[in-house]
Structures are given as structure tokens and as C-alpha cells.
Amino acid sequence: xxxxxxxxxxxxxxxxxxxxxxxxxxxxxxxxxxxxxxxxxxxxxxxxxxxxxxxxxxxxxxxxxxxxxxxxxxxxxxxxxxxxxxxxxxxxxxxxxxxxxxxxxxxxxxxxxxxxxxxxxxxxxxxxxxxxxxxxxxxxxxxxxxxxxxxxxxxxxxxxxxxxxxxxxxxxxxxxxxxxxxxxxxxxxxxxxxxxxxxxxxxxxxxxxxxxxxxxxxxxxxxxxxxxxxxxxxxxxxxxxxxxxxxxxxxxxxxxxxxxxxxxxxxxxxxxxxxxxxxxxxxxxxxxxxxxxxxxxxxxxxxxxxxxxxxxxxxxxxxxxxxxxxxxxxxxxxxxxxxxxxxxxxxxxxxxxxxxxxxxxxxxxxxxxxxxxxxxxxxxxxxxxxxxxxxxxxxxxxxxxxxxxxxxxxxxxxxxxxxxxxxxxxxxxxxxxxxxxxxxxxxxxxxxxxxxxxxxxxxxxxxxxxxxxxxxxxxxxxxxxxxxxxxxxxxxxxxxxxxxxxxxxxxxxxxxxxxxxxxxxxxxxxxxxxxxxxxxxxxxxxxxxxxxxxxxxxxxxxxxxxxxxxxxxxxxxxxxxxxxxxxxxxxxxxxxxxxxxxxxxxxxxxxxxxxxxxxxxxxxxxxxxxxxxxxxxxxxxxxxxxxxxxxxxxxxxxxxx
Amino acid sequence: xxxxxxxxxxxxxxxxxxxxxxxxxxxxxxxxxxxxxxxxxxxxxxxxxxxxxxxxxxxxxxxxxxxxxxxxxxxxxxxxxxxxxxxxxxxxxxxxxxxxxxxxxxxxxxxxxxxxxxxxxxxxxxxxxxxxxxxxxxxxxxxxxxxxxxxxxxxxxxxxxxxxxxxxxxxxxxxxxxxxxxxxxxxxxxxxxxxxxxxxxxxxxxxxxxxxxxxxxxxxxxxxxxxxxxxxxxxxxxxxxxxxxxxxxxxxxxxxxxxxxxxxxxxxxxxxxxxx
Numbered sequence: 001x002x003x004x005x006x007x008x009x010x011x012x013x014x015x016x017x018x019x020x021x022x023x024x025x026x027x028x029x030x031x032x033x034x035x036x037x038x039x040x041x042x043x044x045x046x047x048x049x050x051x052x053x054x055x056x057x058x059x060x061x062x063x064x065x066x067x068x069x070x071x072x073x074x075x076x077x078x079x080x081x082x083x084x085x086x087x088x089x090x091x092x093x094x095x096x097x098x099x100x101x102x103x104x105x106x107x108x109x110x111x112x113x114x115x116x117x118x119x120x121x122x123x124x125x126x127x128x129x130x131x132x133x134x135x136x137x138x139x140x141x142x143x144x145x146x147x148x149x150x151x152x153x154x155x156x157x158x159x160x161x162x163x164x165x166x167x168x169x170x171x172x173x174x175x176x177x178x179x180x181x182x183x184x185x186x187x188x189x190x191x192x193x194x195x196x197x198x199x200x201x202x203x204x205x206x207x208x209x210x211x212x213x214x215x216x217x218x219x220x221x222x223x224x225x226x227x228x229x230x231x232x233x234x235x236x237x238x239x240x241x242x243x244x245x246x247x248x249x250x251x252x253x254x255x256x257x258x259x260x261x262x263x264x265x266x267x268x269x270x271x272x273x274x275x276x277x278x279x280x281x282x283x284x285x286x287x288x289x290x291x292x293x294x295x296x297x298x299x300x301x302x303x304x305x306x307x308x309x310x311x312x313x314x315x316x317x318x319x320x321x322x323x324x325x326x327x328x329x330x331x332x333x334x335x336x337x338x339x340x341x342x343x344x345x346x347x348x349x350x351x352x353x354x355x356x357x358x359x360x361x362x363x364x365x366x367x368x369x370x371x372x373x374x375x376x377x378x379x380x381x382x383x384x385x386x387x388x389x390x391x392x393x394x395x396x397x398x399x400x401x402x403x404x405x406x407x408x409x410x411x412x413x414x415x416x417x418x419x420x421x422x423x424x425x426x427x428x429x430x431x432x433x434x435x436x437x438x439x440x441x442x443x444x445x446x447x448x449x450x451x452x453x454x455x456x457x458x459x460x461x462x463x464x465x466x467x468x469x470x471x472x473x474x475x476x477x478x479x480x481x482x483x484x485x486x487x488x489x490x491x492x493x494x495x496x497x498x499x500x501x502x503x504x505x506x507x508x509x510x511x512x513x514x515x516x517x518x519x520x521x522x523x524x525x526x527x528x529x530x531x532x533x534x535x536x537x538x539x540x541x542x543x544x545x546x547x548x549x550x551x552x553x554x555x556x557x558x559x560x561x562x563x564x565x566x567x568x569x570x571x572x573x574x575x576x577x578x579x580x581x582x583x584x585x586x587x588x589x590x591x592x593x594x595x596x597x598x599x600x601x602x603x604x605x606x607x608x609x610x611x612x613x614x615x616x617x618x619x620x621x622x623x624x625x626x627x628x629x630x631x632x633x634x635x636x637x638x639x640x641x642x643x644x645x646x647x648x649x650x651x652x653x654x655x656x657x
Numbered sequence: 658x659x660x661x662x663x664x665x666x667x668x669x670x671x672x673x674x675x676x677x678x679x680x681x682x683x684x685x686x687x688x689x690x691x692x693x694x695x696x697x698x699x700x701x702x703x704x705x706x707x708x709x710x711x712x713x714x715x716x717x718x719x720x721x722x723x724x725x726x727x728x729x730x731x732x733x734x735x736x737x738x739x740x741x742x743x744x745x746x747x748x749x750x751x752x753x754x755x756x757x758x759x760x761x762x763x764x765x766x767x768x769x770x771x772x773x774x775x776x777x778x779x780x781x782x783x784x785x786x787x788x789x790x791x792x793x794x795x796x797x798x799x800x801x802x803x804x805x806x807x808x809x810x811x812x813x814x815x816x817x818x819x820x821x822x823x824x825x826x827x828x829x830x831x832x833x834x835x836x837x838x839x840x841x842x843x844x845x846x847x848x849x850x851x852x853x854x855x856x857x858x859x860x861x862x863x864x865x866x867x868x869x870x871x872x873x874x875x876x877x878x879x880x881x882x883x884x885x886x887x888x889x890x891x892x893x894x895x896x897x898x899x900x901x902x903x904x905x906x907x908x909x910x911x912x913x914x915x916x917x918x919x920x921x922x923x924x925x926x927x928x929x930x931x932x933x
Contacts, residue, residue, distance in 0.1 A: 072906055087906055089863065089906050089907065181842070181843055181883065182843075182883045184834075184843065185834040185843045185881055185883030185884040186883065186884050186885050188832055188833070188834045188843075188845045188884060189832065189833050189834050189884030189885065189886045189887070190800075190884065190885070190886065192830075193829065193830050193831070193832050193847065194830070199845075201863065201906065201907075203906050287906075
């Protein structure tokens, strides 16, 4: 028993844990451990509390992608609601590459196995090459399915496909673009509803009237900087489908309003960049605002048909409001060739034909005898001439200094000529004399009163600023020469240095029709637009009557008498006009510019017009009365025809803000 | 106690194991199993349908002689009008054949008609389809169009030895190309997401902007014939509304489909004579 107790005591003694309550050596480690824990806790707090925003942002930018789809542009209408520019759907068959992840992986493995089975080693073909081969093989399989349905034989372009994979994975890859309606129908019926292959709808600009008002309407170009305002995810990697931007004409001028509102989608993606459905955010694109222009397409077509292949321009204005009814410029181009983009051949062809320039606003020509209206006004206002006074006897020429100035329009001579007949029959000698009685500075000042020395301010881009209203100072500055008496004579008949655009002359004649100084033209139609009210020209009733009488006589028995022709003209319809024939260039290579300005009806002016045609042959008989008047007559006839029609619905333009 | 708990959980465990095993079965085997299952159950489906027909027959036997005589008279009238229509059709067909031979045009008779009885209707939120009592034994092929007196029924999606599955146009999985009667611009029709017993509707997309339709002035939607699956001119439904889409390019709208699609007993399969 005693032995047993001793053993137990010994055993229990060995089981007793000896504990030393305090070890000074360990104390050193406690603060170190605490410091380390503090650092860790601090780091954790820093990362979780202070840098959480950055981590969240990094996670978003790494895992989310944004796709922007441009909104279709608004339509453009003429003043009667005829559609001049619209969007037309363009169908294509596309493949959503981001849905092919598993298939690509399997193909990759299969190709790799085939290589190995053929005896190739891992070094013979890189991972990247296998990847590209798999992409082409898989996409070609889908394309073959489409080929079978459409009876085509299209092949995958490997380079384009790889580029798309690398930079635009989330955007649909176009297999075949611009499908015919029958092809669209076959694919809709034969492709499965749920498939990476889908029929995709894009839009492109369509111009129902082809080349009509081409320069005025303008064209669009593909544009990649699509922006979606108020759509989140500016900081995300964004894929953009191409939109369009106006590059000329109204398409450029009102681009901000015509431009649609872009839609967008935000997707979460996996580490390989493949899309995970459903989208986190989605917004549909919205069409841009429609624009109702002041153009009248029937008048426009009449003007363009009358112009034919001749180089030149026609501008017609509503006298009361300044709204542009016609703006035609030749040579022109088919706007549909710019949709979706102009080919190199189209650009080259346009360049060779000088078809880029809108001659109505950027073509500057000496106005010839049409300028005599201004000379008459200047002479009357400064009392240099009186309507009932023959200031000179036209013998067919006049000597100004040593130089002989002929009357180009005198058959023999005009004799003693009064103002109305001088205007109607365009007597140069009379106006040489008016110029002499005035001074170049007075003539220039009168032109400036009508704002002929500046842009009209029409709502179009690229209105030229190369107009010239010369005076002594101008000639000294630009030509480094003194002003001669002959320069004044030339200026008085719209020759020499004077250069004006058809739009300027149309505004001028519209102003004369209202007995006012300025007309600001616009291409936006507003049925509620108030009539223009501006400063009066300042002629007495007698003076104005003589001026108008001369202009009306011009279309009755003067140089524009085609208007009064019983069969070809508009007898009874009172038109006030003035023809002009100017020369451009240096002798002997001078070509003629044929002009005609007019407004009608005389008793209550509604429409004003300027026609300018450029001759194409040196020395040919190319004149305002012979060449420009028929064009104006055609437009005026169409105008009267349109006036007979019953009034249609009133189209409201978008609100200009 | 734990053992008893295990026993109660056994069905769920078994289900879990079967589902897990099914997940790892190769796709080919799954397809085979599914097809085999359908083939095995097809006789049951057909037998059930025969039983239903027999049931209907005995049900009809309960009608009085007077009712049967009335029905016989109605049927005779209907037959007379149909005979007239058939006679006119034959005349027109003969004229078409004459013109085709005169102008040396190829014949447009591209389909053979195969009438089939509906063995089962399967309408749910997932799919809208019917099973017909004819299959490969009558030369029916996948994608063959199926019609009835009211127009398009759908298209064949699965074909078995003696039966075939037809996906109805009420299903969102069916898409075809239609035109408004009298117009030739094609646009897309797709079945809508329809409630099981509710009125069937579909949707149209890519409709030209100058087409208009409303519930009070619906437009008849017919097959375009451009797609190569359906011949032209078959009624799909009535377009009851058209609204411009937000992008301004097209209109989208709703199509009211024939109510009889939910109670079909007999359909006709158009079997292409020269399948592509």
C-alpha cells in the first residue's frame, strides 16, 4: 500500500504543470507584437475605410464595360412637309463574339490536339496563333451557315476579325452588311431566335431627291466620338458604334439639334472580357429633332432642272420674311453617294468637276448690269439724276479720259435716255455718266448701306467672305494703284473689281422689293415668322416709281422681255427685273457671267430671285437676257403653279433655343 | 435518431445525386435519352388521343337524331360552298398551269399537303406547341410550315418516327417574315410571351413608318414568302397597334392571333417538294 502511494505521488508529480507567471524576456515581444498588429489593423483600416472608393472604382473599371449606340439623326423636311432627308435602315447579319467563349475554347483545344497528333510540338505553334485559328474557324462556321441560307460564298477576313476581337469584343461583328430585303427575310425566318447570329439594324442617311439642294442640305460623315449625356459610366472602358456628324450645309449647321440622343448599355464582364447578361444599365437611343426648312422642293427641282448642266446658282427668297425658297448650285452631287460614306471615286469625281463649292453662297462674280439698280438708287438719292432728265445722249460709246467705253447693250445708240428706259434696256453709257456724276466712294457707301460688303448671315456654314465693294482706299490697299475714272465707270455697271455672290444679290433685290435696305436670309421655316421691317432705302415716291417702272419694263420690252412672251412667258404677271452680263477673267480668256435679278408680283412682292450662270466657252454669246432669264422664268412659272394648289398642313420647325 | 433523420432526407439526397449525375452525363447521351423518351412516350400520347377521339365519338352519339339531322344539313351547306371554292381553285390552278407552260415559267407548286391530327397541346409559360400524329413516316421534316384554315399555325421543330412537334406562332421562339396585305415590304413577326389561357398575341418589329394600324382599323398580316420557309399570303394575324420605336427608324406593334390556335384538332403540314 505504501509503495503504491509513493508511485502515485511520483506520477502525479510529473503531471503537475509548472507555471512561471512572469518571464521578463517575453515582455520585449509584447510591444513588438502589438505594434505589428497595430500596423496590420491600421493598414486594413486604411485600405477599407480610406481607399474603399478607389478599390470600388478599380473593381468597376475592371469588371464593367459600356457600349454606346448613337441615336438616329432627325429628318429634314421642306416647307410643305416633303421629306428631304431621312434615315433608312441598313440590315446586316452580325455575330456576337462575346457569346462564343465556350465554343472558342473547345475549338482551341481541338486544333491543339490536331497539331499534336500531326507530330507538331508545343514550340511549333504559339498559344496566340492557336487562338487566332480558333477564332477564324468558329466564325467561318457561323458564316457558312449564313452562306447556306443566302446562297453566298463569303469568307472571314482574319485580320479584321482579330482586330475586332482585340479592341471591340463587346460590339457585334458584322459578317455581311447591307442585306437585300429578301436576304433579310430569309435570315429572319431561318436563324434561331436565340443565337449569337442576329440580324442587326443600323441606319444611314437617305436623300429621296438625290442631288436636289445637295449643297444646302449637306452631308454627314461617320463619327466615332459618340457621347451619351447623363448616362453613367464615363470612367468605364467604352465601346462605341459609329455615329454620324454633319459636315456641310444644314446637316452641319444644325448638327446639335439633328443629332440623336445616344443610348447605352453597361455590362459586367468576366476576366477574359466576355459579357455577362443581363446588363446592369440600359438606355435606348432616341432620334434627333426634325428640321423643317424654308425650301420648297418643287421650286428647287424646277430651278435645278432649268439650270441643267450649266455652272451657276439660283437663289429665291420669300420677300416678306427672308426665308430661302430655293438655293441651287451647279455642278452638284448625289447625296446618297455619301451614305454611309463617300468612296474615293466619288470624292475624285467631285473634285474634278469642282462640285464641292456652293456657288450660291461661296461663288463670287462681278454682278454686271444688275448692279445698275444700286447705281440708280445712289444717283437718285444723291440727286445726281432725276427720273425725268436725260443726263446724256447715248451714241453707243463714251470717252472717259483717253479710253473709249462702249454701250454693250446699245444697238447703234440709245439717244437721249431716261432712267426707266436706261434700266429696262440696260444702257451702259447712261450709267457711266451716273458713275461720273457720283464718286466711287458714294457708290461704295451706297453698296455698304445694303450690306453688300459683308456676309448675309444665312444659317449655313461656309458662307464666303470674298465679296468686294471697291473704293479708292481698297484699290490702294489691294492693288497698290490709284483709282482711275474708268474704274468708276466700270463699277457703275457692276464690272471691274466688284464681286458679289448670288445670295447677296437675292437679298439685295428682296430688299429693293420691300423698299428697305437689308434682308437677312434664313433656311428655317416658321409659319409664324413676322415680316421683315427695316430701314427704308430713302427714295421719294417718284424716284421709286421710276426705278420700279424701269425694272418692270425690263421684263416687258427690255432685255428680259422673254417674261412677256405670249407663249413662253407669263404675260400679265407683273415682274420687276434686271438682266446682267459680266466678264470674269483676263482677256482673251474671259468668260461671261449671265445674271438676272427679279421680284414679283410688282404690286405686292412675294418672291425675289437671283440667277447667276457661268459660261463655259470663251467668246460665246452668253448673256443674262438669253441664258439667265429662262431659268428665272421656269422657277416663276412653278411658283405660280404651286400658288394655285390648295393649302396643306402647316409644318412646325423645331424650336431654336 | 440520426439514422431516422437520414431516412427522411433520403429522397432529397437521391434527387440530388441523380441531378448531379445528370449534369456530368455527356451531351450526346442526354440528347439520345431525351429522343428515346419521346419515342417511348409517343405511343402513349397517340393512344391517349385515340381514346379522346373515342370519347368524343361516344359523346356525339348522345345527341338526338334531330340535332344530328340539323348538323348534317349545316354540313351539307358548308360542303356545297367548299365544293364551289374547290372548283374555282381548280379553275385558277389550271389557268396558272396554262400560263406557266405558255410563258415557260417554272412551277410554283413547291409543297405537298399532309393533313395531321393534333395529338397533344402543350401550352405553358415555357413553350407553346402541339404534337401531331404524323412524323418521319409521312416525310415530315424539321422547319416545315404548318397551317390551318385560319392561317399559319407554326413550324415543325422536332420530328419523330410517328409524331412531330410543332412550335406555334404564339411562341416567342418562332420568328417569321410578314407583310401587310397589299404591301411588299417585309418585317419581322415574333410570338409574344403569352399566358397559358390568355388571348394569344405576337409582336412585329421593323415595320415601315408609313404603315398605320389600330384596334379599330387593324391590318391583316400575311406571310411574305421571301424567307423561303412559308409560302406567301398566309394569314398570321391582325396588327392592332403600331407605335414608332424610340430610334425613329421603324414602328413596332402588337398582333392579335387567331383564338382557334388554342383548340386545334386538325392541321396541315406543307412538306417542301424540293427541300434546300
